[in-house]
């Protein structure tokens with residue numbers, strides 16, 4: 377039986393708080409009963425016994441914090457006994473003794489029973505909680521309710537109605553609503569972790585492990601929205617189809633993985649690479665000018681050309697670069713990078729071509 381949230385220190389704090397409250401209530405009840413003009417045996421036994429027992433549980437919890445769930449369950453079992461004993465004893469006494477009323481005899485424990493049920497539904501997991509709640513209800517509430525139903529005069533007194541409400545509808549509400557709340561909370565937790573997993577999947581390209589196009593687009597939009605200068609590099613492997621055709625698709629996949637991780641290693645933390653399409657990647661370089669962007673692209677180009685991906689003899693890529701200009705949109709910036717890339721391909725591949733700088737011609741370099 378797996379306890380919920382065993383390591384949660386909030387559970388320990390809650391249990392410690394409740395045990396301390398019970399000790400305090402037990403000590404008060406002990407004092408009140410000793411000072412009362414009439415001494416009833418049960419009242420003289422249960423409160424001090426509960427005070428000592430729950431005090432011992434506090435010490436145990438301090439010494440063995442990891443036993444919190446076990447300690448809470450012992451406290452629940454003791455609580456059930458402490459609530460059931462007066463319920464049965466005073467019900468029997470009121471039934472058997474003419475002129476004696478249960479509403480006068482029963483100590484004010486109906487609200488304690490509701491708190492007890494809440495704790496029970498929290499600390500007993502799954503369906504067992506319902507069985508335990510039904511058992512405790514039969515032990516504590518049933519004799520009192522049966523008595524009240526057989527004694528309508530007491531039932532319709534303020535104390536009788538109060539007992540009826542606490543042991544009847546309120547108890548049922550607690551037992552039904554708490555698991556519903558618990559189920560909803562765990563469903564929300566499951567959905568949140570599922571959403572996180574989906575987000576990771578959406579943001580990572582499953583084959584190469586670099587960012588997905590979705591995340592690349594988002595980062596490009598962010599770069600466009602920022603005032604700081606930034607550049608974009610579009611790179612496309614040369615004659616990749618022939619690598620697939622010659623060596624097979626799995627080798628093609630390995631080439632894509634090697635290119636992606638080779639580029640990633642060369643890029644700084646604030647520079648990001650995403651897989652744009654089949655054998656096409658987009659790099660965003662923040663805080664860069666035209667020569668700097670050219671340098672980054674050139675570094676990537678020569679690194680790819682040196683990549684060892686046996687049995688492929690050499691892998692090369694073509695590059696189109698462009699700086700982001702004021703007023704650019706996603707389409708305009710991608711269009712310029714694409715045009716530069718197209719030019720690099722046209723010129724034989726394995727080269728870097730820069731998109732037109734505003735008011736200037738294009739530049740290029742090749743291996």
Ligand SMILES: Nc1nc2c(ncn2[C@@H]2O[C@H](COP(=O)(O)OP(=O)(O)OP(=O)(O)O)[C@@H](O)[C@H]2O)c(=O)[nH]1
Nearest residue numbers: 612613614615616617618620625626628629654655
């Ligand atoms: N192995 C592998 N191949 C892919 C993947 N995605 C796309 N491709 C292949 O990439 C190839 C791209 O071919 P093309 O668009 O003709 O490009 P290319 O052969 O590189 O030609 P150029 O770009 O003009 O140099 C196609 O054969 C696709 O099947 C993938 O995930 N894995």
